[in-house]
Amino acid sequence: YVAGSGIGSSVKHYGVLDETGIYGKSVAADLEQQYKDGDEGLYAFQVETDVSESNRAVFDTLVTEGSLDGYFLIPGDVAKTLVVSFYSKKVGAFRDVSRFERVFNRLLVQNNVKNYNLDSTIVKTLMARAEVNSFELGKTDKLSGSQEFFRYMAPFAFLFLLFMGVFMGAQMLMRGIIEERSNRVIEVMLSVANYNEVMAGKILGMAGLGISQSLFYLIVLAGVGGYYGVNLINSMMVILFLAYFILGYLWWAAVFMAIGSLFDSEQDAQQAVSFISILAVVPMMLWTLVIESPNSTLVNVLTYIPIFTPYFMIMKLAVNAASAFQIGTTLLIMLVAVYYTMRVAGKVFKTAILLYGKRITLPEIIRWIRN
Known part of the structure; x- marks a missing residue:
């Protein structure tokens, strides 16, 4: 629980190389805002659109030196391939990758809705997910x-x-x-x-x-x-x-x-x-x-x-x-x-x-x- 809650954790620094120029800054801003109170971790992102080999080498060096905990690579054809790559020197960033993936997918859907001129209200309704709440027998307050x-x-x-x-x-x-x-x-x-x-x-x-x-x-x-x-x-x-x-x-x-x-x-x-x-x-x-x-x-x-x-x-x-x-x-x-x-x-x-x-x-x- 302590590992999952972010208690005692420092700021996580991640890079984002976004060839599309559409998603990187939005995902970074969303995560930084969502977890700004530090209860479940803190994030700081370095976002760039240059995905050339030379710039990737720079980010590799930053990860090796410890300046970055890892970086995400968003290719230009991500809407077709539906693949984002994550590079890190060590394992253990499952929670952070999962959060990035969740926010990125939401933004990807929003962008697709916009590109295909779909009714956002209908799409939002179709994609709505039900939530299952747990209760202790005999009590009315749901369990957190x-x-x-x-x-x-x-x-x-x-x-x-x-x-x-x-x-x-x-x-x-x-x-x-x-x-x-x-x-x-x-x-x-x-x-x-x-x-x-x-x-x-x-x-x-x-x-x-x-x-x-x-x-x-x-x-x-x-x-x-x-x-x-x-x-x-x-x-x-x-x-x-x-x-x-x-x-x-x-x-x-x-x-x-x-x-x-x-x-x-x-x-x-x-x-x-x-x-x-x-x-x-x-x-x-x-x-x-x-x-x-x-x-x-x-x-x-x-x-x-x-x-x-x-x-x-x-x-x-x-x-x-x-x-x-x-x-x-x-x-x-x-x-x-x-x-x-x-x-x-x-x-x-x-x-x-x-x-x-x-x-x-x-x-x-x-x-x-x-x-």
Whole structure:
């Protein structure tokens, strides 16, 4: 949104080489006037009618040196070819090119109407376009572009907050365990506390940090949404967000704590969690599907898989597509998954944390879990 709105942007300088001598100055004046307030960008145009190779070389140099961000070339037969060329040293001017194209096409139609002696009123009527306005159910004020944007991006914002807090927090926990294990600090800790106390202290400490960060960003998100007149967060949303955050974090923390207790170096551990990390980004890849088809078969199936449950549910809640049954069922699934994952992780942690210099195999881990 910031990139599209022009916030923090400076004046864009563009050249226009107009062989027709008709459109260049009009397009430039229209854009400069339309965006003069700077809310959506500022423009300054250098318009010339000389399209010779020598003058084009001059404009190429201006673009290369950075004096111009690019230039448009309007050929003399543009009314027949309907092609305008744009030259720039770098990509990223899609918005500016689109605006130029829109204004140019409008002026091109006006000029054609004049040349063919057509009734401008009839042409204007035939070319009129309908506008689709969006409304929030139960309200009479239409949604602005920024409001629609925030409503569309809200599910991704919640997903991103949850992902950063849960997955990244669990990874930090794993790195801390590996470091303490390699430095033998864990032995000192276990001399004054038992295994369960050490596990609980680490998990709860990191959970507190994650919850604090998430609450801060939720407040920021609510403030930004309120500024643009969009109610993104309510009390129930906060409660459910924290519920899925805590359950998701506990599940991931148990997994990463168990993995961290198996390795002496972070490099070896990262190789082991590479597959799990790929699974963790699946919700990030499918967030648009959740927004467009929140009740599709794929989304509903993934919603009930514990590794994905918190992420998909928080997105469905953001688009008001989660039923009370789904909320209750997924919370129960996560509670059961966390309980058994914690038990398994506890057995692995207790057995492996003080094993040094020994490569642990999968059959051994399975034997620990069974015992």
